[in-house]
Amino acid sequence: MNSAPEVLEIVRSNIVTVVPEIDPAEVRREVSMADLGCNSIDRAEVVALTLEQLGVAVPVAEFQGIPDIGSLVDLLRKHL
Amino acid sequence: MTPVPGTAVVITGTGVRTSVAEDTESFRTALREGRCGTARCSRTGPGEPAAGAELAAFDLAAALERRSGLSSGLRHSALRAARRAPLGIQVAVVTALEAWESAGLGRDGPPADRIGLVVAGSNLTGSYTESLYPKLRAGRSYVPGRAALHLLDTDHVGVLSQVLDITGEGCTVGGASASGNVGIITGSRLLALRAVDVCLVVGALSELSTLERQALFNLGVIAGGGDGDNPPVCAPFDEDGGGTVPGQGCGALVLETRESARRRQVPVLAEIAGYGLALDGNALADPDENGEFRVMSAALRMAGLSPEDVDYVNAHGTGTVLGDRTEAAALRRLFGARPDGPWINATKALTGHCLHAAGVVEAVATVVQMTGGFVHANVHLRRPVDAALRFAGRRAEPAHLAHALSNSFGFGGVGTSVLLSARSG
Numbered sequence: 165m166n167s168a169p170e171v172l173e174i175v176r177s178n179i180v181t182v183v184p185e186i187d188p189a190e191v192r193r194e195v196s197m198a199d200l201g202c203n204s205i206d207r208a209e210v211v212a213l214t215l216e217q218l219g220v221a222v223p224v225a226e227f228q229g230i231p232d233i234g235s236l237v238d239l240l241r242k243h244l
Numbered sequence: 245m246t247p248v249p250g251t252a253v254v255i256t257g258t259g260v261r262t263s264v265a266e267d268t269e270s271f272r273t274a275l276r277e278g279r280c281g282t283a284r285c286s287r288t289g290p291g292e293p294a295a296g297a298e299l300a301a302f303d304l305a306a307a308l309e310r311r312s313g314l315s316s317g318l319r320h321s322a323l324r325a326a327r328r329a330p331l332g333i334q335v336a337v338v339t340a341l342e343a344w345e346s347a348g349l350g351r352d353g354p355p356a357d358r359i360g361l362v363v364a365g366s367n368l369t370g371s372y373t374e375s376l377y378p379k380l381r382a383g384r385s386y387v388p389g390r391a392a393l394h395l396l397d398t399d400h401v402g403v404l405s406q407v408l409d410i411t412g413e414g415c416t417v418g419g420a421s422a423s424g425n426v427g428i429i430t431g432s433r434l435l436a437l438r439a440v441d442v443c444l445v446v447g448a449l450s451e452l453s454t455l456e457r458q459a460l461f462n463l464g465v466i467a468g469g470g471d472g473d474n475p476p477v478c479a480p481f482d483e484d485g486g487g488t489v490p491g492q493g494c495g496a497l498v499l500e501t502r503e504s505a506r507r508r509q510v511p512v513l514a515e516i517a518g519y520g521l522a523l524d525g526n527a528l529a530d531p532d533e534n535g536e537f538r539v540m541s542a543a544l545r546m547a548g549l550s551p552e553d554v555d556y557v558n559a560h561g562t563g564t565v566l567g568d569r570t571e572a573a574a575l576r577r578l579f580g581a582r583p584d585g586p587w588i589n590a591t592k593a594l595t596g597h598c599l600h601a602a603g604v605v606e607a608v609a610t611v612v613q614m615t616g617g618f619v620h621a622n623v624h625l626r627r628p629v630d631a632a633l634r635f636a637g638r639r640a641e642p643a644h645l646a647h648a649l650s651n652s653f654g655f656g657g658v659g660t661s662v663l664l665s666a667r668s669g
Contacts, residue, residue, distance in 0.1 A: 182328060183324075184327075185324075205389060205390045205393065206390075208388065208389030208390065209328065209388045209389065209390050212385060212386055212387065212388045212389065213388070215383070215385045215386060216379070216382070216383065216385075216386040219383075220385075221383040221384070221385055222385060223384075223385060224385050224389070
């Protein structure tokens with residue numbers, strides 16, 4: 165089972181894949197993807213890529229309205 | 245349709261990318277040299293299409309980097325908008341930027357809401373759709389939400405308008421293999437109506453899915469066979485033509501009212517002096533000599549020219565036996581059997597059939613030959629279907645081309661011909 169830091173690392177890598185202008189060091193639990201400069205389409209793709217890599221099949225709708233990256237990581241871990 | 249005085253439509257910028265060239269200048273060289281982009285498809289068996297004229301490996305960031313002169317703002321905006329987009333969108337962005345810069349629109353242009361955008365082509369996402377099915381099967385959540393945008397043909401319109409800040413009229417138009425010319429005609433009409441002062445017309449790349457390619461092959465349109473490592477070729481107007489070769493390509497034209505070009509003091513490459521667009525009243529893939537004759541005649545009439553004035557025809561010429569014979573018959577009827585008749589060649593012999601983009605790619609080929617003073621070779625032509633027509637030979641020839649027709653005919657009886665003139669003033 166992936167630990168929280170491992171899931172954060174996967175999210176970070178996907179954020180940088182989708183928007184390479186983002187500095188990986190800026191991807192921290194307390195910031196939101198929107199703050200980093202991801203638009204709604206980018207955010208949806210980061211979630212889809214991460215679900216695919218974790219092998220988690222959860223409806224994407226569950227990931228809407230998440231305030232920050234830490235909450236995203238915690239929600240993803242619940243489904244592992 | 246008689247042109248309204250003062251609303252003559254001219255071409256002030258070109259962009260192109262095909263299997264044989266990455267921009268207009270390399271396209272000119274490729275045409276002069278008669279370079280052919282056809283290659284054998286890997287891993288194909290009997291009953292499958294054997295050849296294609298595909299783009300060399302394409303990398304958006306590298307392609308933008310090679311466009312020197314591009315402002316860092318435009319480069320960044322292009323990357324941000326298209327980095328995760330399908331190949332067709334990425335190629336459209338780079339090709340449109342070439343046309344945009346060559347027309348001097350990177351430096352100055354009319355207000356954003358006086359610039360229009362017409363993207364030619366329909367059903368552009370077959371290959372992208374195919375690539376997403378494995379994700380759908382593996383897990384519904386794995387389908388990226390952005391696909392909802394990229395699965396639309398109009399994503400081209402959205403992305404290009406964002407990158408270039410175009411806020412005038414915009415749409416996609418379709419006409420099967422005649423789409424490119426339908427786009428040029430639509431753009432010309434927006435300008436003639438004064439809906440906009442500048443109109444970017446982009447012929448979109450067709451990245452065929454396995455399914456679409458196979459259906460075209462089973463219909464007998466795509467050439468099969470070939471010999472050992474030698475792929476089958478697209479040999480327009482040859483008695484032995486065995487079918488077409490699908491090509492990947494994208495073309496872009498900046499169309500503009502002559503008034504706007506004069507105001508901006510940019511050079512005019514050619515004028516869109518006339519065009520014809522007509523249906524055959526036929527849903528099939530059958531070419532129609534009457535329809536082809538009618539659209540070429542209409543283009544001449546609109547330009548106020550007679551057949552004797554035409555120096556060159558960039559034929560539809562796909563390499564399919566029936567299509568080429570029909571077009572040859574229509575050309576013979578219009579121009580007669582004259583030794584000094586117009587030069588005729590078909591760019592598809594080199595680029596393959598660029599499908600939706602073909603009309604725009606071939607308009608660029610026509611402009612390049614008019615401004616370069618030559619006609620490119622019919623590289624695979626050995627036994628012409630009609631000895632009385634003046635087909636270009638196996639080598640490029642110097643030629644003064646003042647007036648040229650560029651033909652495109654699509655499935656479902658969509659006939660088009662565009663008349664380009666070098667006349668200035």
